Amino acid sequence: MIDGTAGVSGHREADESLLDDPDALAERDPGGMLRHTASAGAQVRESAALTAEANLSALADEGRPRAVVIAGIGTAGRTGDVLATVAGPRCPVPVIPHRSAGVPGWVGAADVVIAVSASGRSPEALGAAEAAHRRGARLVAVGAPDSQLQSVAERARAPFIPVPRRAPARASLWALTVPVLLAARTLGLVKVNEADLAETAARLDADADRSRPTAESFVNPAKSLALGLAGSIPIVWGSSPLATVAARRFGDTLSANARYPVVTGALGEAGRGRVGLLDGVFGGLAEGERDIFADPEEADGDGTRLRLVLLRDGGLNAEDDTDEPLAVEERRAEAVQTLAERRGVRCDVVVAEGGSALERLASLVAVPDFASIYLAMAHGLDPMAVPAITEMKELSNQ
Ligand SMILES: O=P(O)(O)OC[C@H]1O[C@@H](O)[C@@H](O)[C@@H](O)[C@@H]1O
Numbered sequence: 001m002i003d004g005t006a007g008v009s010g011h012r013e014a015d016e017s018l019l020d021d022p023d024a025l026a027e028r029d030p031g032g033m034l035r036h037t038a039s040a041g042a043q044v045r046e047s048a049a050l051t052a053e054a055n056l057s058a059l060a061d062e063g064r065p066r067a068v069v070i071a072g073i074g075t076a077g078r079t080g081d082v083l084a085t086v087a088g089p090r091c092p093v094p095v096i097p098h099r100s101a102g103v104p105g106w107v108g109a110a111d112v113v114i115a116v117s118a119s120g121r122s123p124e125a126l127g128a129a130e131a132a133h134r135r136g137a138r139l140v141a142v143g144a145p146d147s148q149l150q151s152v153a154e155r156a157r158a159p160f161i162p163v164p165r166r167a168p169a170r171a172s173l174w175a176l177t178v179p180v181l182l183a184a185r186t187l188g189l190v191k192v193n194e195a196d197l198a199e200t201a202a203r204l205d206a207d208a209d210r211s212r213p214t215a216e217s218f219v220n221p222a223k224s225l226a227l228g229l230a231g232s233i234p235i236v237w238g239s240s241p242l243a244t245v246a247a248r249r250f251g252d253t254l255s256a257n258a259r260y261p262v263v264t265g266a267l268g269e270a271g272r273g274r275v276g277l278l279d280g281v282f283g284g285l286a287e288g289e290r291d292i293f294a295d296p297e298e299a300d301g302d303g304t305r306l307r308l309v310l311l312r313d314g315g316l317n318a319e320d321d322t323d324e325p326l327a328v329e330e331r332r333a334e335a336v337q338t339l340a341e342r343r344g345v346r347c348d349v350v351v352a353e354g355g356s357a358l359e360r361l362a363s364l365v366a367v368p369d370f371a372s373i374y375l376a377m378a379h380g381l382d383p384m385a386v387p388a389i390t391e392m393k394e395l396s397n398q
Pocket residue numbers: 072073074075076116117118119120121122125169170389
């Protein structure tokens with residue numbers, strides 16, 4: 001056990017046996033990150049109900065906006081990426097996630113700003129809500145009830161969707177995402193229907209069940225993904241725009257929960273650049289030097305290696321002429337798997353399931369979310385405590 005300078009303690013080598021010991025898991029997760037993450041399906045249902053109560057109909061009175069800006073940081077910011085991908089390339093107006101304070105200079109009365117903050121107090125979301133109001137843009141706010149964000153929304157006479165704060169922002173992705181999607185639906189920008197929401201919630205429940213702490217590693221997809229990643233540098237690539245949102249989300253949770261460095265991105269882009277990582281000192285070069293007769297279970301003392309996680313969409317974009325043809329995405333995914341295999345870089349593949357874009361996204365997010373928590377716990381790290389983020393906020397006075 002090592003004690004870090006910030007009071008975080010853990011061990012460098014992952015201890016596999018911890019993951020199959022429910023008491024040890026409970027002890028290492030005092031804040032209940034596993035429980036919060038397992039509530040994803042419930043978050044979808046609850047947020048759908050809360051959004052219905054908030055009555056967004058006035059939002060549509062002025063018709064279709066020129067553009068929609070989703071303002072927020074961290075997980076709140078990811079909701080903008082989710083909306084952009086679910087709206088897809090056929091969306092009639094630009095959907096623009098915005099992560100810095102204020103709003104882009106061009107935002108005006110013809111636009112809609114959706115300000116999102118789990119705590120209801122991030123300077124980015126508050127600044128955007130205030131700027132939207134000043135400029136006469138339509139505003140929708142999503143976040144903690146009785147927060148500063150709610151006050152700004154009330155002052156602006158803008159709809160506010162209260163999302164109860166039960167967990168850290170990163171374990172509230174679904175609670176924050178659903179109001180954003182439903183606001184966009186009211187504006188006529190996405191086709192998310194009640195069945196899509198119900199099926200997405202059911203998918204999240206089923207994946208939470210497969211990933212539950214009492215399911216042992218050999219049948220638990222999240223535990224086996226975590227153990228595969230242990231001690232490696234994860235490279236997470238998404239085969240499509242939708243899968244890339246899931247890849248970036250896995251980057252967020254691997255960094256914050258497991259405190260692993262991680263490279264994430266779109267496979268299309270990586271294939272023209274970052275795929276070169278597979279040849280480097282953490283990739284093919286390291287694998288080439290490995291003694292093929294060595295016991296793979298032996299402690300991995302001879303260097304850190306890459307581990308590729310490929311999130312494959314295989315979605316329903318065949319008829320979508322403005323999106324990349326499915327066949328290209330599929331060929332690229334096969335190609336990178338071959339490349340990794342030739343270099344001895346191990347690769348995990350998660351394949352999306354489900355009919356709607358939202359459900360497919362859920363199927364690529366759920367198991368990796370749990371894996372990031374199990375990876376933290378295999379190292380004896382409390383997945384909830386993030387002293388570096390708190391310290392950063394204090395030092396930068398935010
Ligand atoms: O959603 P809010 O509360 O604005 O927080 C936005 C982000 O803030 C950061 O400091 C972290 O806490 C992130 O996990 C979070 O997503």
